[in-house]
Amino acid sequence: MDDLTEDIVLQAARGDVEAFENIYKHYSAFVYNVALRMLKNIENAQEVTQDVFVTLYRKLETFRFESSLKTWIYRITMNTAINYAKKVSRIQDRTVEFDANRYPAASPSKVISQDQLQKRIDALLSVLNPDQKACVILRSLEGLSYEEIASTLNININTVRSRLKRAREKMLSIKEEVMNL
Amino acid sequence: MNCQNVKDLILTDYLDDQLDPQQKSAMEAHLKGCQECRVYLDAVRNVSTLPFEKAQHVHPPEHIWHNIKVAIENEHETADIVQETTVPGFWQQLGILKRLALGAVSLVLLMIAVTTVQKTSHRPIVKIDNTAQIEYFAYLIAGEDADDVTEDYGTMIEEYFL
Ligand SMILES: [Zn+2]
Numbered sequence: 001m002d003d004l005t006e007d008i009v010l011q012a013a014r015g016d017v018e019a020f021e022n023i024y025k026h027y028s029a030f031v032y033n034v035a036l037r038m039l040k041n042i043e044n045a046q047e048v049t050q051d052v053f054v055t056l057y058r059k060l061e062t063f064r065f066e067s068s069l070k071t072w073i074y075r076i077t078m079n080t081a082i083n084y085a086k087k088v089s090r091i092q093d094r095t096v097e098f099d100a101n102r103y104p105a106a107s108p109s110k111v112i113s114q115d116q117l118q119k120r121i122d123a124l125l126s127v128l129n130p131d132q133k134a135c136v137i138l139r140s141l142e143g144l145s146y147e148e149i150a151s152t153l154n155i156n157i158n159t160v161r162s163r164l165k166r167a168r169e170k171m172l173s174i175k176e177e178v179m180n181l
Numbered sequence: 182m183n184c185q186n187v188k189d190l191i192l193t194d195y196l197d198d199q200l201d202p203q204q205k206s207a208m209e210a211h212l213k214g215c216q217e218c219r220v221y222l223d224a225v226r227n228v229s230t231l232p233f234e235k236a237q238h239v240h241p242p243e244h245i246w247h248n249i250k251v252a253i254e255n256e257h258e259t260a261d262i263v264q265e266t267t268v269p270g271f272w273q274q275l276g277i278l279k280r281l282a283l284g285a286v287s288l289v290l291l292m293i294a295v296t297t298v299q300k301t302s303h304r305p306i307v308k309i310d311n312t313a314q315i316e317y318f319a320y321l322i323a324g325e326d327a328d329d330v331t332e333d334y335g336t337m338i339e340e341y342f343l
Binding site: 114164 | 228
């Protein structure tokens with residue numbers, strides 16, 4: 001929990017908004033970045049971030065310190081973001097095919113800019129379903145171990161493996177197009 | 182270890198550094214002598230780790246905390262009003278009422294369910310919600326049902342090194 005003491009968490013659980021702001025400061029970047037990658041849309045990511053923290057505030061009362069606060073917050077974040085992504089993909093197209101036209105190629109250059117990198121990441125994630133995306137984000141962007149991913153997503157560790165394997169096979173299949181972005 | 186096993190591990194535990202030292206050196210011994218797997222490792226790295234390592238982390242804009250604060254403070258106020266305007270005992274009474282109401286509602290729902298089942302059971306064709314059905318088929322075709330099946334991962338990763 002680093003600089004978040006148990007006291008702060010207890011105060012926040014009793015409804016203290018200032019104490020809760022400390023929790024927000026500590027975890028908001030994680031929540032927001034995961035949401036951005038899961039949803040690829042700033043408005044949706046902001047909505048998810050708000051939802052997650054309002055839910056946390058409501059549920060903090062029931063937090064019992066049996067699991068770590070971090071795992072608990074990560075779990076609520078992933079649940080909210082995955083459900084939102086599933087809802088969105090049900091409404092929008094169910095495209096799993098990679099469409100190179102949606103990602104216009106950048107000018108040829110050896111050093112790639114943040115902008116190009118962003119496009120590559122978006123393109124790579126666009127071929128994954130929300131469950132696979134969640135595993136890739138937690139592993140490759142947030143650096144969680146397989147065990148941590150399993151407990152965050154409440155799945156078996158071998159399911160983490162098979163989701164990552166499938167996700168990476170899919171990303172590999174669009175390698176040529178993506179590397180030219 | 183054959184190339185297929187090595188490639189599976191390249192996609193997962195090797196790439197993510199989840200192997201113990203022994204397993205890791207077995208992998209590296211194979212990679213040393215196998216060009217095909219080395220090329221594969223490079224390709225996998227290029228799409229599944231390298232771009233993500235350099236990605237920027239951003240902070241949410243200021244107004245997000247403001248919105249959250251407004252939402253939770255509103256909730257607080259409503260909760261306070263409810264507490265002030267109720268006498269002790271009220272919630273207990275409400276509790277009993279709620280339970281009675283719940284009982285009545287469940288009974289009605291049960292009756293509806295029974296009649297519906299009786300009605301539909303005479304029909305040979307059961308109507309299924311179309312969107313759900315299409316999604317389910319799309320899911321099957323995409324092979325996503327295999328996602329949670331760990332069989333293809335065999336059993337424990339240790340067996341790869343037998
Ligand atoms: Zn090989």
